[in-house]
Amino acid sequence: xxxxxxxxxxxxxxAAVTAPAPLLAVIAGPGSGKTRVLTRRIAWRxxxxxxxxxxxxxxxxSRRAASELHSRLFGLGMPVxxxxxxxxxxxxxxxxWQALARHAADLDRPAPVLxxxxxxxxxxxxxxxxxxxxxxxxxxxxxxxxxxxxxxxVAASILEIGQAYEVEKRRRRVLDLDDLLEHxxxxxxxxxxxxxxxxxxxxxxFVDEYQDLTPAHHRLLRIWCQGDLCLVGDPEQAVxxxxxxxxxxxxxxxxxxxxxxxxxxxxxxxxxxEVVAVSSAVSAVSAVAAFSSRPPGxxxxxxxxxxxxxxxSAVAAAIGARRRPGRAWSGLAVLARTNARLxxxxxxxxxxxxxxxxxxxxxxxxxxGVQDLLARLPAAAPLSExxxxxAEAAPDPDRDALVGAIAEHPEPWSLTVAGFATWxxxxxxxxxxxxxxxxxxxxxxxxxxxEWPSVWVVGVEEGLVPLSGSDVDEERRLLHVALSRAEDEIxxxxxxxxxxxxxVAALESVAARVGAAPxxxxxxxxxxxxxxxxxxxxxSAVTRRDRLDxxxxxxxxxxxxxxxxxxxxxxxxxLASAAPAGEExxxxxxxxxxxxxxxxxxxxxxxx
Numbered sequence: 001x002x003x004x005x006x007x008x009x010x011x012x013x014x015a016a017v018t019a020p021a022p023l024l025a026v027i028a029g030p031g032s033g034k035t036r037v038l039t040r041r042i043a044w045r046x047x048x049x050x051x052x053x054x055x056x057x058x059x060x061x062s063r064r065a066a067s068e069l070h071s072r073l074f075g076l077g078m079p080v081x082x083x084x085x086x087x088x089x090x091x092x093x094x095x096x097w098q099a100l101a102r103h104a105a106d107l108d109r110p111a112p113v114l115x116x117x118x119x120x121x122x123x124x125x126x127x128x129x130x131x132x133x134x135x136x137x138x139x140x141x142x143x144x145x146x147x148x149x150x151x152x153x154v155a156a157s158i159l160e161i162g163q164a165y166e167v168e169k170r171r172r173r174v175l176d177l178d179d180l181l182e183h184x185x186x187x188x189x190x191x192x193x194x195x196x197x198x199x200x201x202x203x204x205x206f207v208d209e210y211q212d213l214t215p216a217h218h219r220l221l222r223i224w225c226q227g228d229l230c231l232v233g234d235p236e237q238a239v240x241x242x243x244x245x246x247x248x249x250x251x252x253x254x255x256x257x258x259x260x261x262x263x264x265x266x267x268x269x270x271x272x273x274e275v276v277a278v279s280s281a282v283s284a285v286s287a288v289a290a291f292s293s294r295p296p297g298x299x300x301x302x303x304x305x306x307x308x309x310x311x312x313s314a315v316a317a318a319i320g321a322r323r324r325p326g327r328a329w330s331g332l333a334v335l336a337r338t339n340a341r342l343x344x345x346x347x348x349x350x351x352x353x354x355x356x357x358x359x360x361x362x363x364x365x366x367x368x369g370v371q372d373l374l375a376r377l378p379a380a381a382p383l384s385e386x387x388x389x390x391a392e393a394a395p396d397p398d399r400d401a402l403v404g405a406i407a408e409h410p411e412p413w414s415l416t417v418a419g420f421a422t423w424x425x426x427x428x429x430x431x432x433x434x435x436x437x438x439x440x441x442x443x444x445x446x447x448x449x450x451e452w453p454s455v456w457v458v459g460v461e462e463g464l465v466p467l468s469g470s471d472v473d474e475e476r477r478l479l480h481v482a483l484s485r486a487e488d489e490i491x492x493x494x495x496x497x498x499x500x501x502x503x504v505a506a507l508e509s510v511a512a513r514v515g516a517a518p519x520x521x522x523x524x525x526x527x528x529x530x531x532x533x534x535x536x537x538x539x540s541a542v543t544r545r546d547r548l549d550x551x552x553x554x555x556x557x558x559x560x561x562x563x564x565x566x567x568x569x570x571x572x573x574x575l576a577s578a579a580p581a582g583e584e585x586x587x588x589x590x591x592x593x594x595x596x597x598x599x600x601x602x603x604x605x606x607x608x
Contacts, residue, residue, distance in 0.1 A: 025232075258562045279483035378417070
């Protein structure tokens with residue numbers, strides 16, 4: 001049974017799954033199998049007796065991710081769902097709402113009512129500005145109010161709307177998503193018994209996408225955590241700083257969670273060496289980043305077009321040429337920084353007779369059809385009545401979306417219709433504009449966590465990548481996320497009328513290096529050499545870093561201190577990259593931090 005949990009894992013994955021440390025951080029790059037490692041670690045610990053399924057809580061950022069975790073754990077023979085004494089996976093907001101609802105029930109009070117800000121803000125904007133909000137304005141104001149909550153400066157008009165919004169929420173006795181986390185944290189900080197009960201129930205915490213946590217998430221996590229914590233994520237996929245996510249969360253692990261052991265998963269099982277080379281071109285940690293374990297694949301295509309219409313037409317033609325019998329359109333994806341750019345591609349696809357799907361950024365419960373279906377039953381009606389109604393309704397996108405959402409909930413029949421709607425909102429459910437299968441049109445942010453065999457990244461140009469007014473380093477990471485979604489083929493393009501993105505030069509350089517055209521009979525040899533050339537230095541650096549990590553972790557455990565006390569991350573990275581020969585060069589690069597360990601470090605690095 002134990003052997004089965006470890007079957008098919010790489011050595012690095014096995015190390016992450018079986019690490020004895022109660023405080024563990026797993027830095028997992030694109031395609032490295034982080035969900036596999038996360039679920040296998042839970043199963044391993046439960047089999048070893050160091051964790052009990054009923055006391056395991058996995059915190060995620062979407063209901064779909066929680067559903068996927070439940071499904072994988074069930075496939076490993078694990079009980080899932082709180083009602084079955086099994087592992088519980090849920091969003092931070094969903095778990096917080098359940099905690100507040102449980103506390104309210106204990107006091108014989110109604111559960112908190114959750115709202116989406118847009119439904120309350122629209123009339124307030126009209127009141128303050130004397131006009132209807134333009135498309136996108138509500139989202140911009142919500143983001144600005146979030147910045148104001150964090151103490152960042154915003155316009156006086158935004159503050160006026162924010163004050164009216166807070167008054168209106170109190171009048172209606174409702175909460176928004178930010179309130180949910182704050183109220184939950186405040187409850188536990190003021191009620192020792194409630195906090196202790198929650199800590200007893202959730203003794204073993206696992207956090208997915210740790211780099212996306214905001215200060216509010218961290219506040220709750222510190223309250224819940226009692227020394228048993230596994231953090232999984234990737235610093236190079238930290239793309240929600242605009243939404244309040246803590247920048248450099250993994251850099252602060254040593255100080256936030258003293259004693260945490262860090263394990264890295266450098267091997268990319270998803271993408272070809274060519275795709276990894278392209279995505280690494282815009283990665284700040286490419287020197288010790290992922291290497292591909294796959295055979296060589298198709299060559300990357302990087303090039304500009306006269307304008308965005310010409311680009312869209314060329315992409316549509318290329319997509320049409322990729323279609324093969326038995327190959328689904330949904331295996332092809334077009335990614336862009338904005339929905340506006342995707343609509344240009346959608347028009348070209350329609351003209352070419354190619355079906356497409358554009359993911360809608362609106363919450364599912366904001367769709368009129370979904371609201372109508374939910375309103376047909378009393379709020380207190382059991383969810384089973386909604387399921388019956390949906391089974392009798394004619395199939396359409398709204399009905400199908402609700403049926404799918406019910407299927408994804410681990411304990412659907414414990415909910416009322418109102419509770420189900422709240423769960424949809426807390427889980428961030430999103431709609432799809434076209435329900436039929438087709439080429440996927442997805443923004444960079446929406447693409448995070450997804451993958452396709454063939455990907456076209458369009459609009460990589462001035463003003464879009466990076467988007468004007470946005471944090472440049474976060475925009476670079478966002479482009480890295482988009483490029484790393486491809487499994488087999490990657491194409492990057494832009495409008496020459498707008499001008500190429502500043503990162504295009506690096507992409508062109510990589511494409512030229514890996515795309516040099518040898519005689520056909522040398523193609524296989526060239527691709528093999530490409531993989532060796534691109535990966536050799538990376539593999540060596542990763543090997544050195546893994547060796548240094550293991551040594552540092554052992555030293556830290558023996559001394560009872562955090563690994564960063566033994567050797568700071570920045571020094572470890574520098575030594576892994578430079579591979580200094582001898583103690584003199586090692587001392588020059590490592591400085592004071594490495595001075596006390598010179599003989600040991602020299603032996604480790606001399607091993608290759």
